[in-house]
Amino acid sequence: MPKVTIPVGPQHPALKEPINFMVSVDGETIVDADMNLAYSHRGIEKLAESKTYLQNIYLVERICGICSHTHTTCFVQGVEELMGIEVPERGLYIRTLVAELERIHSHLLWTGVAGHEIGFDTLFMYTWRDRELALDLLEMITGNRVNYGINTIGGVRRNIKAGMKDQILKHIGKLEERVQYYTDMATTESTVLLRAEGVGHLPENEARKFCAVGPTARASNIPTDVRKEDPYAAYEELDFELITSDSCDILGRLIVRMQEMVESCKMARQLIENLPSGPIRAPMSREVPAGEVVSRYEAPRGECLYYVKSNGTFYPERLKVRASTYANWPAVVYSLKGYYIADIPLIIAAIDPCMSCTSRVAILDTKDGNERKVLDMDYLRTYGIKWYKEHGRGVRRR
Amino acid sequence: MVRTIGSMFPEAFRHLWKKxxxxxxxxxxxxxxYRYRGKLEFFDERCKGCKVCEEDCPSFAMEIKDEGKEQDGKTKFRRIYHTDRCLFCGQCAESCMSESIILTKEFELAESDKEKFTIESTYSTEIIAKEREVKEDG
Amino acid sequence: MREMEIETETGNLEKEERIKAEVVGKLGDKVEKVEIPRERRMFIYVKRKESFKDVVKFLKDWLGIIHVSAITGLDVGDKFEVLYHLFSYGKEKEGVEVTVKVSLPKTDPKIDSIVDLLPGAVLYERENHDMFGIVPEGHPDLRPLLLPDDWAETGGHPLRKDWVEEKEKEKEKEKEKEGRGE
Structure with missing residues (x-):
């Protein structure tokens, strides 16, 4: 039988983000998959070399909208280590609190998307409504719903005021209740079980082989979590459990994320109740001594790694970002094999993919006749203006 | 494991009467x-002309231009603020040592005219060097 | 509490020292030096790029370090450096991030691929091939990953320090074209 190859994407294979899978099928069954992820490449690593450390905080924050706190914390941690700054404990606690709230909102978002992919839009609507609780808290603490801008070199920028504690505890109580409800519901509801159970199987040895990270790895029974293995911020002082599942399928990933949210609520409560007093940030200088550092962070999607090399000036010599989704792609390609075409969106969505995390580094390119062109913003702008001058009226008239 | 179907029905039903x-x-x-970071507002009379805001801005939204000395010894400055480039991170307000920048709650900044994105003002001030201090909380 | 932590940080380097002793003892002349900047972080400098794969193989077989976190390319003037961020799974607070550092001459930026040892490195090696032109020899698939498919022939490698954006050139071309059109 001839091999049939179907392109899935770049428009919306699972989430509204560009990635392309070339899926070879035998009838309905996937036999092979190949991917192309160079659609949202932005050249951030190159750009970071021309910005100061302070400016880079806001640059890396915009690598990803959902896990923006991940990137800033990971970067800032590295720079603090280079500078030898000891962050005040209150600063670390606030940083950790924001991180855990971010994890809750990211996981709830994922649950909603997964619900949408399996055709269970009721779940999607309710989880996204409850996600607002976490977002409200984040807005109250940091000022923004996403791109919080709370981290700075040496600590955090915003304090938690006395009156906020009650509000935070109240919302966390509500969230805990809701998360528990979704956990019970998702593990008994047939709609979820029929689509998720036994689909996207990723055995433990394969997950290790492909270096899967985060909930994807934990659902394949690998007890890996940077918060435990390599504690940063205030995680050393917190009491929480590392959640794993041995079912190795999408249901496992769902359960791991659900229970992680319960743990996150627990952690947020601990953080608020034991919030130490004192300053929230240490004074910093703008110059970073020469050196290199590897910083790791457990993002909602898994391990995030930053490598910062400084040369003693205001600008970093090299900033390497390895976001968590990128590490999970080989595992996705593996777990697609042997399943139906209809399962593709769900299997892809199961790692909580984020394309902007995946490809961060360069330039848009197109074919214009035979000539290859690098299109920059200015060019695109002039091109756009020109095009509308020539075609604009015609388009409108039609 | 008990399998059910439609376990979200009661939940959905209960919401019929909710807001x-x-x-x-x-x-x-x-x-x-109150911590929302919106459009910037400037207090020109407080500005000391140190240009830290320009230096720290990650998106080149702020330009402070030296326009030479005036007769009374003050220096004239021209400030250009590009709202279309601004990220609303608030780093300028934080870095500013004379507290001449504040963030307002204004967020509806869409315009159909591109020129409205550029806000200019000229003012003259005495340059006073002052130590940078770490500020807390906005 | 902070003070206590600092004490443990400087005092408790057992695991790192053990790995260091193993690496230095078993590999000897292949390794230039081993640095331990802090708890749970290690830098292993490999002397020659030919013996680099043996180091990774040793780490994998003897110490069970099988997780590739990332591979960083680095342009340091006259040569490239490739950093393999490997990670050993461990129990609580036991994981060690081991960075293996290799230098490559710019004239011949080739290095043995580690995909056959650690399949998780497949994307990272392709990325470095795109961004720096570092060729992992023995890699099964070296199509451009992050750069467009037709990039490599003309575009160069964007993360090299000597790479300049074609923005200026394009702008000039555009101006010329517009000038001619009018």
Whole structure:
């Protein structure tokens, strides 16, 4: 039988983000998959070399909208280590609190998307409504719903005021209740079980082989979590459990994320109740001594790694970002094999993919006749203006 | 494991009598927190002309231009603020040592005219060197 | 509490020292030096790029370090450096991030691929091939990953320090074209 190859994407294979899978099928069954992820490449690593450390905080924050706190914390941690700054404990606690709230909102978002992919839009609507609780808290603490801008070199920028504690505890109580409800519901509801159970199987040895990270790895029974293995911020002082599942399928990933949210609520409560007093940030200088550092962070999607090399000036010599989704792609390609075409969106969505995390580094390119062109913003702008001058009226008239 | 179907029915049913969770945006508006970072507002009379805001801005939204000395010894400055480039991170307000920048709650900044994105002002001030201090909380 | 932590940080380097002793003892002349900047972080400098794969193989077989976190390319003037961020799974607070550092001459930026040892490195090696032109020899698939498919022939490698954006050139070309059109 001839091999049939179907392109899935770049428009919306699972989430509204560009990635392309070339899926070879035998009838309905996937036999092979190949991917192309160079659609949202932005050249951030190159750009970071021309910005100061302070400016880079806001640059890396915009690598990803959902896990923006991940990137800033990971970067800032590295720079603090280079500078030898000891962050005040209150600063670390606030940083950790924001991180855990971010994890809750990211996981709830994922649950909603997964619900949408399996055709269970009721779940999607309710989880996204409850996600607002976490977002409200984040807005109250940091000022923004996403791109919080709370981290700075040496600590955090915003304090938690006395009156906020009650509000935070109240919302966390509500969230805990809701998360528990979704956990019970998702593990008994047939709609979820029929689509998720036994689909996207990723055995433990394969997950290790492909270096899967985060909930994807934990659902394949690998007890890996940077918060435990390599504690940063205030995680050393917190009491929480590392959640794993041995079912190795999408249901496992769902359960791991659900229970992680319960743990996150627990952690947020601990953080608020034991919030130490004192300053929230240490004074910093703008110059970073020469050196290199590897910083790791457990993002909602898994391990995030930053490598910062400084040369003693205001600008970093090299900033390497390895976001968590990128590490999970080989595992996705593996777990697609042997399943139906209809399962593709769900299997892809199961790692909580984020394309902007995946490809961060360069330039848009197109074919214009035979000539290859690098299109920059200015060019695109002039091109756009020109095009509308020539075609604009015609388009409108039609 | 007990398998059920439609376990979210009661939940959905209960919400029939509840208030809706969204707001009808242009007519109703949610209240923003006081920490919201919106459009910048400037107090030119406080500015000391240190240009830290320009230096720290990650998106080149701020330009402070030296326009030479005036007769009374003050220096004339021209400030250009590009709202279209601004990220609203608030780093300029934080870095500013004379507290001449504050963040307002204004967020509806869409314009059809491109020139409106550039806000210019000229002012003259005495340059006073002052140590940078770490500020807390906005 | 902070003070206590600092004490443990400087005092408790057992695991790192053990790995260091193993690496230095078993590999000897292949390794230039081993640095331990802090708890749970290690830098292993490999002397020659030919013996680099043996180091990774040793780490994998003897110490069970099988997780590739990332591979960083680095342009340091006259040569490239490739950093393999490997990670050993461990119990609580036991994981060690081991960075293996290799230098490559710019004239011949080739290095043995480690995909056959650690399949998780497949994307990272392709990325470095795109961004720096570092060729992992023995890699099964070296199509451009993050750069467009037709990039490599003309575009160069964007993360090299000597790479300049074609923005200026394009702008000039555009101006010329517009000038001619009018």
């Amino acid at each position: 809706r969770a969204t707001v009808l945006y242009p007519f109703e508006k949610l209240e923003l927190t």
